[in-house]
Amino acid sequence: MQSAVRFSIRNLKTNRNTLKKMSEIAELEQALVLAAADADSRQYSEQIIEGIPNYLETETIESSPDYKPENEGINGFSSECSSSTVYSSLDSNRRGRKRKLEEDEHETQSVESEDGYAKVVASHYNRLEEKGLDERSKSRIVYLRNFHNWIKSMLINEYLTKIKEGKKHNAPIRVHDMCGGKGGDLLKWRKGGITHLIISDIASKSLEQCQTRYTDMKNRPYRDRRLGNIYTIEYISADCTRQRLREKYSDPSMKLDLVSCQFAFHYSFESLPQAECMLRNASECLQAGGYFIGTIPDAYDLIARARRNNTNTYGNDVYQVVIDFDLNKPPLFGGKYNFHLDGVVDCPEFLVHFPTFVKLAKKYGLKLVRNEKFFDYFERMKIEGRSLLGNMKSLEVYPSAPGATLVGQDPEDYLHAKDFIKTEIKDNRDNPRVGTLSKSEWEASSIYTTFVFEKVRSTWNTDGTPIYDI
Ligand SMILES: C[S@@+](CC[C@H](N)C(=O)[O-])C[C@H]1O[C@@H](n2cnc3c(N)ncnc32)[C@H](O)[C@@H]1O
Numbered sequence: 001m002q003s004a005v006r007f008s009i010r011n012l013k014t015n016r017n018t019l020k021k022m023s024e025i026a027e028l029e030q031a032l033v034l035a036a037a038d039a040d041s042r043q044y045s046e047q048i049i050e051g052i053p054n055y056l057e058t059e060t061i062e063s064s065p066d067y068k069p070e071n072e073g074i075n076g077f078s079s080e081c082s083s084s085t086v087y088s089s090l091d092s093n094r095r096g097r098k099r100k101l102e103e104d105e106h107e108t109q110s111v112e113s114e115d116g117y118a119k120v121v122a123s124h125y126n127r128l129e130e131k132g133l134d135e136r137s138k139s140r141i142v143y144l145r146n147f148h149n150w151i152k153s154m155l156i157n158e159y160l161t162k163i164k165e166g167k168k169h170n171a172p173i174r175v176h177d178m179c180g181g182k183g184g185d186l187l188k189w190r191k192g193g194i195t196h197l198i199i200s201d202i203a204s205k206s207l208e209q210c211q212t213r214y215t216d217m218k219n220r221p222y223r224d225r226r227l228g229n230i231y232t233i234e235y236i237s238a239d240c241t242r243q244r245l246r247e248k249y250s251d252p253s254m255k256l257d258l259v260s261c262q263f264a265f266h267y268s269f270e271s272l273p274q275a276e277c278m279l280r281n282a283s284e285c286l287q288a289g290g291y292f293i294g295t296i297p298d299a300y301d302l303i304a305r306a307r308r309n310n311t312n313t314y315g316n317d318v319y320q321v322v323i324d325f326d327l328n329k330p331p332l333f334g335g336k337y338n339f340h341l342d343g344v345v346d347c348p349e350f351l352v353h354f355p356t357f358v359k360l361a362k363k364y365g366l367k368l369v370r371n372e373k374f375f376d377y378f379e380r381m382k383i384e385g386r387s388l389l390g391n392m393k394s395l396e397v398y399p400s401a402p403g404a405t406l407v408g409q410d411p412e413d414y415l416h417a418k419d420f421i422k423t424e425i426k427d428n429r430d431n432p433r434v435g436t437l438s439k440s441e442w443e444a445s446s447i448y449t450t451f452v453f454e455k456v457r458s459t460w461n462t463d464g465t466p467i468y469d470i
Contacts, residue, residue, distance in 0.1 A: 116270050117336075117348045118202060118239050124347040125181060125203035140407055141318050141342045143396045144441040148448075150394040151295065151374055152262055153188050154381045155450055159291045160192040163257045166289060172196065174256045178240055178282060179264030183210030186217055190227050198256075200236035200245055207235050241267060241274035245281045255287040261294040265357075265451075269350035271333050275360055283364035286455040292366055298373060298449040299351040302337060303330055317410070318342045319444035325351075332356055341444060357451075365468040366453035374448045395435030408438030415439070 139145065163173060172195040177185055180199040189197050201207050218230050236248045246252050259282045268278035282292045302321060305314055312323040320340040325331055335351030358368050372380065382389070389395060398417040400406050408414060417436040425432045437445065458466035 116274070118241065118267075121267055121347050122202040122204075122239075124345075125201075126205040128182075128206075128344070139343060141344070141441060141444070142407060143394065143437055144318065144445055145344070146392050146394040147437060147441075147445060148263075148295075148374075149184070150385060150389055150392050151377060151448075151450065152185060153191075153388060153392070154385045155293055155295070155377070155452075156185065156188050156192060156258075156260060158381070159258060159293050159452065160194070163289075163291070164193075173258070174198075174254060176200065176245075176256050176259045176282075176285070178245075178259055178261040178278075179267070180210065180260075180262075181206045181264075183213045185260070185262065186210070186213055190217065190230060193228060194231045194258075196254075197231050197233045198236060198245075198249060199233065200238055200240055200248075202237070202239045204237045207237050211235060240281050241270070241278045244277070246284055249285070254285055255290075256285045257287065257290045259283075259286055259290070259292045261292070263295050263448075265294050266296045266349050266352050269333055269335070269352045269357075275333065275357075276363075279360055279364045279366070283361075283366050283455060286366075288455055288457040290455045291369070292361075292453040292455070293451065295374075295448055295450050296352050297339070297349065297447045299330070299335070299353055301373075301447050301449075302351065303327065315340070316440040316443055317408075318440045319447075324348075354449075361453050362468065362470045365456050365458055365466060365470070367456050367468075367470045369452040369454050370450070371452075372450050374445055374450065377450050389435075396437065397433050398436045399431070399433060401433075406438070408440060410440070413438040413440055 160173065167173070173193065174196045175189060175194050176198040177183075177189070178200055179202070181201050181203065183199060186197075199207070199210060201210075214233055234250050236245055238245060238248060261278075261282065265278065268275045286292065302323070305321070306312060306323050306327055312327065313321070315321055318341065320338075322338040322340075324336040324338065325334075330351060330353075332353055333350070335353075336348050337351070338347070339349045340346045354371065361368065396407060397404070398406065398414050398421075406414065414436065416439060417434055420434060421432050425434075456468050456470055458468050461467055
């Protein structure tokens with residue numbers, strides 16, 4: 001599907017400064033050119049916050065007279081996650097309907113099932129084929145994927161480093177990779193020197209692929225040996241938004257140092273009970289001082305782009321968003337949109353209203369440490385992570401090297417890089433080249449934001465409930 005929207009280039013000046021700074025990093029063979037299309041959602045933030053009732057100011061979450069949520073569970077919700085499987089009590093008709101839902105993904109996305117979208121999401125990810133390195137490198141979004149992998153690597157490494165600083169040498173480090181899918185981060189955990197990994201996901205086939213990847217990594221004869229001993233692993237196939245995971249751990253008394261939820265927490269904002277269940281799963285085994293980290297689409301940004309262009313459908317040649325709620329009244333939970341990212345994602349997702357996320361997290365003893373858009377995270381980490389940027393091929397070389405082809409076919413995709421070379425590269429080198437993301441990829445990437453919460457120490461109420469000083 002083709003571009004429905006053109007973004008303003010409001011931040012060009014900032015980006016120029018970025019570019020200039022990057023050109024000063026002499027050793028970096030590729031300067032990242034992040035020009036154009038920063039979604040500039042911040043100007044819409046106030047407006048959107050006003051448009052959303054702030055239930056969570058009070059301890060109990062109640063229905064507001066000016067807002068009638070369509071989704072169940074806002075009132076009288078239970079903070080307990082259900083431990084039964086979502087479909088166990090379906091009668092045969094509903095089972096039949098469910099099967100149909102799994103068969104026809106496009107149809108399912110317009111049908112709101114009584115049990116939510118979990119199965120739709122699971123079958124989407126289960127159906128995604130494992131692509132080899134060769135095929136992945138031919139993808140239109142290869143650099144976007146690599147760039148996102150770089151963000152994850154840096155984030156994981158940043159917080160594992162903090163955790164290690166507070167521990168004795170060789171002390172165990174236990175991690176939960178929540179919604180870890182096919183195990184895209186397995187090597188990152190190895191490089192981070194962890195000792196035990198729990199990996200959970202709703203898509204059982206993805207977890208099987210993850211298992212194969214782990215075995216391959218473990219058996220790799222040479223390359224990763226220098227990384228030291230490999231961690232132990234356990235797999236949990238479960239809906240993290242409805243099932244209590246602790247009961248499924250090999251040792252339910254296990255204390256974790258880090259919980260990571262990459263590109264997945266937004267699935268829980270389908271309803272309040274699901275968001276609470278996910279947060280409880282993230283928090284309840286984390287030890288005080290441990291971190292809950294992740295990446296999600298920025299709700300402000302998603303809405304801002306739609307409002308700015310007065311349309312529910314927007315995107316470009318690499319991503320597309322179809323908003324499925326009233327833009328003037330975005331709901332706190334169940335704000336569904338369909339997100340399509342070239343060959344990687346094509347399923348319903350839910351807006352995460354960040355202030356609500358922060359307030360819910362507080363209830364589970366999680367204190368916000370940082371929330372940075374990918375662009376800002378990059379700005380902060382680009383020097384520290386510059387060699388990794390190169391190693392992971394997170395940037396495309398512009399102009400392309402002889403014999404290579406640019407991933408973006410539209411000449412506008414590289415105007416920012418062209419402009420940068422013309423205006424910012426002052427030395428007289430022949431055929432200067434820079435590293436960049438195509439404009440379309442950057443438009444997709446700049447939707448995302450990182451988050452970091454820290455688990456705080458609790459005291460206890462007389463009735464046994466924890467009190468967190470947040
Ligand atoms: C975009 S993928 C990210 C996978 C992995 N975290 C990564 O960064 O490579 C989202 C993952 O979330 C999983 N997921 C979505 N909803 C879930 C749920 N309710 N419970 C558990 N996993 C879920 C999907 O199956 C999928 O593997």
